[in-house]
Amino acid sequence: MSVARPSGRASDQLRAVSIERGYTRHAPGSVLVSFGDTRVLCTASIEERGPAWKKDGGWVTAEYGMLPGATHTRGRREAAQGKQSGRTQEIQRLIGRSLRACVDLSALGTATITVDCDVLQADGGTRTASITGAYVALVDAVASLRKRGVLKRDPLFGQVAAVSVGIYRGEPVLDLDYAEDSDCECDMNVVMNEAGQFIEVQGTAEGHAFRREELDALLDLASGGIRELIEAQRSALAG
Amino acid sequence: MSVARPSGRASDQLRAVSIERGYTRHAPGSVLVSFGDTRVLCTASIEERGPAWKKDGGWVTAEYGMLPGATHTRGRREAAQGKQSGRTQEIQRLIGRSLRACVDLSALGTATITVDCDVLQADGGTRTASITGAYVALVDAVASLRKRGVLKRDPLFGQVAAVSVGIYRGEPVLDLDYAEDSDCECDMNVVMNEAGQFIEVQGTAEGHAFRREELDALLDLASGGIRELIEAQRSALAG
Amino acid sequence: MSVARPSGRASDQLRAVSIERGYTRHAPGSVLVSFGDTRVLCTASIEERGPAWKKDGGWVTAEYGMLPGATHTRGRREAAQGKQSGRTQEIQRLIGRSLRACVDLSALGTATITVDCDVLQADGGTRTASITGAYVALVDAVASLRKRGVLKRDPLFGQVAAVSVGIYRGEPVLDLDYAEDSDCECDMNVVMNEAGQFIEVQGTAEGHAFRREELDALLDLASGGIRELIEAQRSALAG
Amino acid sequence: MSVARPSGRASDQLRAVSIERGYTRHAPGSVLVSFGDTRVLCTASIEERGPAWKKDGGWVTAEYGMLPGATHTRGRREAAQGKQSGRTQEIQRLIGRSLRACVDLSALGTATITVDCDVLQADGGTRTASITGAYVALVDAVASLRKRGVLKRDPLFGQVAAVSVGIYRGEPVLDLDYAEDSDCECDMNVVMNEAGQFIEVQGTAEGHAFRREELDALLDLASGGIRELIEAQRSALAG
Amino acid sequence: MSVARPSGRASDQLRAVSIERGYTRHAPGSVLVSFGDTRVLCTASIEERGPAWKKDGGWVTAEYGMLPGATHTRGRREAAQGKQSGRTQEIQRLIGRSLRACVDLSALGTATITVDCDVLQADGGTRTASITGAYVALVDAVASLRKRGVLKRDPLFGQVAAVSVGIYRGEPVLDLDYAEDSDCECDMNVVMNEAGQFIEVQGTAEGHAFRREELDALLDLASGGIRELIEAQRSALAG
């Protein structure tokens, strides 16, 4: 038995995913990632110095933003507000941690790579799309460092992607869009690597606390979705 | 086989937990909670109006702070810095969501209850201690509202507590202290209710991605720890 | 006689201009405008209330931002800095004034239209591209208001576009790209309407003060360029 | 003749004073000071470098905060407000100046000692309790520096304590609690050393300007109260 | 015996005082006050509404600023820094309290009078000059309200002036200039009314704690100086 999703998708079906490299020209990594109608521009820039608070080795970090016009109702511009919201900070810290989980920072020399994830259009899942696209931008930035002969060995030792799962009208579903997300009893963002191991698990239930077997079902769905996303990243990088 | 924890505890053993109600006199709920050497003062205050952005019903929210002298090395005072860190915001949002998971806001009238969690002494697990103590302060604040005859029915429909778990030197352990936390491969904060259901699961692996069976073991440990914390809350409330 | 421009363009030649409507789906006006390699996303959003400081009638305003990865060297994110730079504020005030020069605010009812101009890729002339694209987004937003029957009469009474001119290696040239702009003795941004009248003229000479006849030549060049841009807007709107 | 004080105290009677050392474990000085129901946690931390603006010698400074739940009506958290109030800044500057009045900074080496005074419960006189407790925390921090052999000679050359006085219903009284303070015609905070000399005198009359003989009577009361506080500090330090 | 003051003044001698009314034209009260080389522009403005936090009655408040070029070494502009220093806030709170000590707020209707004290040139004693000049500006602003028939009775019931005193090379002196102030062992700002009563007494000793007889001598000096300033205000207001 299966509940009807607003999009008509099967409960374990991702939205159409596209990963377009070289979307802008100045940043060494520039990726437009789409999970259905969610579109995020991920650019990876390189600075030839580590962060001030770190004695040696490089660093990988991320910043996140949502263009005011990306949502149904115009959002307020955080630069004009004078600060980033708690939500924005949570998301960009999550993206940064996720990327660092597949990088050997000591092999980065003294470079800092910053991946900016700016949401051009939002339809749910902006943080998971950001992580999935940011990884590809990071690979391209690292490649440009390697081409310049700056690095002695490859700092990337894994691959990372993310997807959301949640319980929609009583049924576990994969990759929630905005219509599902806003009507969802609980949802979880899962970040995994190419070996099927967990890097981050963030599940939240404001309305309906979830039982252990629900949690298990959600993790199963997420694992399947991430296998597909890992494959999509590989295709894009092979292109 | 078992790895030696710095504290000598068994892998599934909580630190000594104490929950002291009525610690200060002005706030209707005031609890000093200790998880070992971690001590957090949780005060629940009541304002007789809902938040500006909400048309009707009440609200429950939380704020978190760490006294500068609470840690080994003095932390910078956020009020003097002019802003709350991303970490602080993440934690206070987590506490607020966790508390709301056991409150029927529509039964709160138009009251806003704010639970302030201020860490007097930090030794790991300040956010899980905060949630566990904040729940008790919330119960006392709600009781004071009921005594005043403001509420028609009890807005509390559950009980909530939290604990951390992590993989320390290869072994899953419960309720990490600072010595373990700073040497830990991955850790997870788990918030559950009295029925053993999950309210929040936040697992992070910067160093070592965790396999599904590790995740399962951590969730089992957390469930056991939270059963004890739920009991400790009940004893304190019965006192 | 003519100096060689880095791009090989004639001195009175615009870069390739493209104006793509409906670039994103949520905002009633959404335009991706390109002046060569400069690409700006302009979205026009509608709020059904005038600004707080204004007793009656509607309002048209603009906000401007540059994505950190839009330039050769990553720019700092203004939201993270906690404020908009003086340059950003100057530009967004200019865009807003330029748009209002063709709008009868009293015919807007009580709506506020905000046009967000976010630079995805920068190669000189971001403010003139923004104005030129923002006008088209504004037209689409006004059309959506009219379709809803909210407005009694058309608030738009003119058309507005903008271009930069400057003296490059001694010769007046039209529509400077980054290579020219950074090597330019003085430059001027000109905003005009479809009747060839001036809405804004902003000329700056840090290196080389310009003589009256140079000023006249620059204004002539700008007038020609803007005639073409007005035409490009019409084609896009007819499309 | 004597007016009845709300607390039933004699006009020259202090509230019960307690000074508890070693209240928390991480800071080298940690004192919980109580003046009746006013309770302040004073922790003295050491950083092994002088302040940026000072070429040589050490520094002693203070920061002050009030926990949101410390007062009858919840106060707003200054960290969330994004700035410290004028009142907070005035108080922490006063505490810092008072402490420095008994320290030979040139004997501190290059250490900075910061004393954080955080009010857990407020019932009037938080700034005078802070100074009185902060001195004891400072002594403990200096002792820890001496134990480490960092200092050549004792930088402390005096002892400092503080008390408030005011005119309550026409009569000069010592050590005002909140009930008196909020109904007081004028009040004065007095900081003195162990030799009975004045370090700070801050008297304010919004309602009732005070005559010279009233000022004299207040200063007499303060001198007597501070002698007792100096004694209480000595007992605590001897303990 | 008397120590030589840098200015050659007697120990109880004020600097040349001048109070010029009507210095600018827009504010209803506008006074340029000089204490020797210290020059402060005090303007009193009226808004026809009480402050937001006050249910009824009017309000009198003050703001203080120092022009960057007012001192020997250029000071940083607080507006550019993004906040007012602790010193600025302390001073403007002091000015406001001092003025309110001679105003019956309930007779002010719902008007708020703000007195801005901006230091054009600083040579010590800017806060006492500010208070002395601000009082005169306040009188003129109240007179303009009375002329308009807005007030039923005179809200001013007293007169207020201020002066600094200190111990310079062992001797109590009146009205310190910058050369004395920067070489002074302790100093005190005294605000009094026309009846010789005290409104504020703020004495500070960082270097040299003062004995009771020194305090008495300083208060005597201040009383004499303020009598002269009260007279100077009267002359200016009679002019």
Added chain:
Amino acid sequence: MSVARPSGRASDQLRAVSIERGYTRHAPGSVLVSFGDTRVLCTASIEERGPAWKKDGGWVTAEYGMLPGATHTRGRREAAQGKQSGRTQEIQRLIGRSLRACVDLSALGTATITVDCDVLQADGGTRTASITGAYVALVDAVASLRKRGVLKRDPLFGQVAAVSVGIYRGEPVLDLDYAEDSDCECDMNVVMNEAGQFIEVQGTAEGHAFRREELDALLDLASGGIRELIEAQRSALAG
């Protein structure tokens, strides 16, 4: 034919201009400039180091402020607001650029000259009065550097002044005062040097777009006005 200006001036007539040097004593350049009732205090201060972002050579910059009491209705103090408005930033950037247009920065050694323009009284044209006065303060500051033998050659290679022009009731007029400015269809600020060349041209038409011949007439008027201002600067500097 000529429209009646509120002030009764001819359309090409400046207000009474006065330039008073040495207005305050601490800054090496200190000028009180008046354009009619607009009065601005311009002080030029010297710091013996270039700005942080510049490898070598000196720098000239400006800051602008308006005293709260300078206008008919009290303005809010930007230092208290916590930021400078977009208008303030635009103006101070304009003043800085204008001054730098007549300075050879490489001849300034490593000095930074900051010209502060603080408006004591506003009646229109504060930015053009600021530029005109700031130039004179800059000359005095440079002279003080030369007197100290710090500079090898004169860094000033030109003279700069500014005036506003606009179309008032259909007629081009020179040097708008507040009454004209607030009722003006379009206005332009023009900065020129002593050779009659343009340094900045900033024309804005919110209400009425201007035709090329109007623009030409405005530029003619401005040229005439600036010739007189250049002369007034010379007289002041010769004085």
